[in-house]
Amino acid sequence: EIVMTQSPATLSVSPGERATLSCRASQSVSSNLAWYQQKPGQAPRLLIYGASTRATGIPARFSGSGSGTEFTLTISSLQSEDFAVYYCQSAWTFGQGTKVEIK
Amino acid sequence: EVQLVESGGGLVQPGGSLKLSCAASGFTFSGSAMHWVRQASGKGLEWVGRIRSKANSYATAYAASVKGRFTISRDDSKNTAYLQMNSLKTEDTAVYYCTRQRRGELWPPDFDYWGQGTLVTVSS
Numbered sequence: 010e011i012v013m014t015q016s017p018a019t020l021s022v023s024p025g026e027r028a029t030l031s032c033r034a035s036q037s038v039s040s041n042l043a044w045y046q047q048k049p050g051q052a053p054r055l056l057i058y059g060a061s062t063r064a065t066g067i068p069a070r071f072s073g074s075g076s077g078t079e080f081t082l083t084i085s086s087l088q089s090e091d092f093a094v095y096y097c098q099s100a101w102t103f104g105q106g107t108k109v110e111i112k
Numbered sequence: 113e114v115q116l117v118e119s120g121g122g123l124v125q126p127g128g129s130l131k132l133s134c135a136a137s138g139f140t141f142s143g144s145a146m147h148w149v150r151q152a153s154g155k156g157l158e159w160v161g162r163i164r165s166k167a168n169s170y171a172t173a174y175a176a177s178v179k180g181r182f183t184i185s186r187d188d189s190k191n192t193a194y195l196q197m198n199s200l201k202t203e204d205t206a207v208y209y210c211t212r213q214r215r216g217e218l219w220p221p222d223f224d225y226w227g228q229g230t231l232v233t234v235s236s
Binding site: 038041043045047052053054055058064065096098099100101102103104105106 | 149156158159173175209214219220222223224226227228229
């Protein structure tokens with residue numbers, strides 16, 4: 010079973026700054042890696058699939074990179090609506106999430 | 113517009129049963145693999161299981177934590193997926209989401225559309 014580990018658990022960032030979130034797989038998942046954003050009381054929203062492809066309607070400030078076991082989600086300039094919890098996922102496994110909070 | 117609407121959640125005693133429904137619209141439901149994902153309060157996302165299409169024999173798969181207790185089915189004539197939950201435990205308390213697998217069924221899944229979720233509470 011693949012284990013997905015996200016870091017950090019919480020990231021404090023000021024609006025307008027860059028946020029970098031990490032996700033590590035316990036074994037290679039090639040590029041089969043997705044990122045989701047979840048706000049309180051809402052369902053998750055697909056941001057990135059295939060490690061680096063933005064889903065429909067996702068702003069260009071969100072970018073994904075990596076392959077194999079190491080992946081990164083970058084938010085280039087945080088907007089107020091970006092403060093949320095972010096999950097990575099591969100196959101049937103989700104990471105534990107990274108909360109991006111206002112600094 | 114794609115929509116997934118879950119229903120059927122509620123309060124149930126430990127050992128009891130509950131059946132959730134997921135009504136789909138706006139896409140070719142019969143050709144899509146459908147999954148259930150749950151989230152306990154304040155916790156992360158946990159994959160529960162999936163069902164493939166008729167073309168792939170309605171194949172199902174389940175997380176170890178629910179295998180043997182939960183059953184996923186579908187009725188393509190009603191564009192609806194179901195999650196039958198038996199022998200419920202307090203640790204099954206969560207919001208249950210249905211979600212669509214974005215790409216071909218035989219590929220590793222990711223999920224492009226999600227329902228709003230339905231809350232299941234298992235408590236005496």
